[in-house]
Amino acid sequence: MSGGVGGAVGVGAVGAIAAPPKSGRPTVYSFVRFINKTQRKVDVIWLNYAGDQMNYASLNPEQFLDMNTYVGHPWIFKDTESGDKLVVQHQKLYQPIGWLPSDGWPPQRKRVYITIPVYSLKERCLQIIRCLTPQNSIPSLELPQSLINELLCNT
Numbered sequence: 001m002s003g004g005v006g007g008a009v010g011v012g013a014v015g016a017i018a019a020p021p022k023s024g025r026p027t028v029y030s031f032v033r034f035i036n037k038t039q040r041k042v043d044v045i046w047l048n049y050a051g052d053q054m055n056y057a058s059l060n061p062e063q064f065l066d067m068n069t070y071v072g073h074p075w076i077f078k079d080t081e082s083g084d085k086l087v088v089q090h091q092k093l094y095q096p097i098g099w100l101p102s103d104g105w106p107p108q109r110k111r112v113y114i115t116i117p118v119y120s121l122k123e124r125c126l127q128i129i130r131c132l133t134p135q136n137s138i139p140s141l142e143l144p145q146s147l148i149n150e151l152l153c154n155t
Helices: 121-132 135-140 145-153
Strands: 029-036 042-047 053-059 064-070 075-079 110-115
Touching: 042 064, 053 064, 121 135, 121 145, 135 145
Parallel strands: 029 110
Antiparallel strands: 029 064, 042 053, 042 075
């Protein structure tokens, strides 16, 4: 499938630089069912060992994907058309929960519901402008340069 650029580096509460999310060594199995609860087509994306985005599937509304994965293998979800970030359990990054043989056989899949986050007014306005304005016209909009930069990078 397609690759991409890993997550952005962030700053933690105490000012430390956080490493971009990426998959770690697989040790504990996790069995999940990703369920698209939006009215949008959703890309299901695994962050590989280098932190690159690997698009595993695109789900239509109410469609699901059964995935055998591992604890320490993060997943993200994006609107296929706009690239807007979506959430599971109010988080932009999903970290699978482990299954152990003592949990019983056969393993039960954890249901993971993909939903639309509550966007800030600013982010929602930027989404609408991106949708209505051709990208090559964005630099000529009468907006502060900081907003133009945000519109162009679509982060």
